[in-house]
Amino acid sequence: MILFLNGSPRKNGVTTSLLNIIADEARSAGAQVEWVDVNKLSIKPCIGCLKCRPDKKCILPRDDGHRMGELLESCSALVVGAPNYWGSMPGTLKILFERIVPVLEYYELYTWRLPRPRHKGKKAAIVTSSLSPFPYNLLPSQGGGALRTVRTILNTAGFDIREQINVPMTRDLAQIGERWLVRAKKLGREIGSW
Numbered sequence: 001m002i003l004f005l006n007g008s009p010r011k012n013g014v015t016t017s018l019l020n021i022i023a024d025e026a027r028s029a030g031a032q033v034e035w036v037d038v039n040k041l042s043i044k045p046c047i048g049c050l051k052c053r054p055d056k057k058c059i060l061p062r063d064d065g066h067r068m069g070e071l072l073e074s075c076s077a078l079v080v081g082a083p084n085y086w087g088s089m090p091g092t093l094k095i096l097f098e099r100i101v102p103v104l105e106y107y108e109l110y111t112w113r114l115p116r117p118r119h120k121g122k123k124a125a126i127v128t129s130s131l132s133p134f135p136y137n138l139l140p141s142q143g144g145g146a147l148r149t150v151r152t153i154l155n156t157a158g159f160d161i162r163e164q165i166n167v168p169m170t171r172d173l174a175q176i177g178e179r180w181l182v183r184a185k186k187l188g189r190e191i192g193s194w
């Protein structure tokens with residue numbers, strides 16, 4: 001199952017539109033797609049207790065954070081869409097990633113080893129968008145922040161990031177340039193054989 005995590009609350013925005021194109025192509029190419037709109041989830045923020053490190057599960061009352069952890073655990077590949085908000089990913093998506101740390105990496109307690117990735121070898125792709133014009137859409141402090149922050153997490157979790165589509169200065173599907181559509185369709189077809 002290929003998990004699509006849509007971090008945009010705008011159903012006709014750039015991120016959702018591109019993710020839809022990718023998902024449609026992937027389905028046509030035979031992929032089993034599971035789609036999640038992150039802003040529709042009900043997830044309590046992490047309380048920073050760090051109990052999930054030894055326990056490997058979150059101590060908060062069961063909510064969509066736990067359910068998403070289980071879904072992510074069972075995916076064979078991951079596509080994350082994230083509009084750039086304040087030089088980062090949207091808070092809703094960040095809250096989700098903060099709640100599922102033990103699903104993404106594991107710790108060997110009482111050693112100085114870095115956390116180990118739990119999704120080594122699984123393929124992934126990232127779609128981001130911002131109102132920053134080129135080349136500011138590439139700067140980590142500006143439009144590139146969503147890409148940088150999502151990349152950091154997926155890299156730590158061991159995902160093999162195969163494609164990153166970072167669309168600058170675009171408001172909706174009508175404004176998306178042809179080359180981004182071509183890249184999205186190509187990615188969707190490739191995902192069919194992931």
Ligand SMILES: Cc1cc2nc3c(=O)[nH]c(=O)nc-3n(C[C@H](O)[C@H](O)[C@H](O)COP(=O)(O)O)c2cc1C
Nearest residue numbers: 008010013014015083084085086087129130131132
């Ligand atoms: C809360 C908020 C913060 C934003 N911060 C930035 C920013 O720092 N830099 C930027 O270029 N665009 C920023 N934007 C604009 C969005 O990145 C842009 O509209 C994006 O294309 C929205 O993606 P969507 O159409 O997929 O929802 C921000 C938008 C919102 C709502």
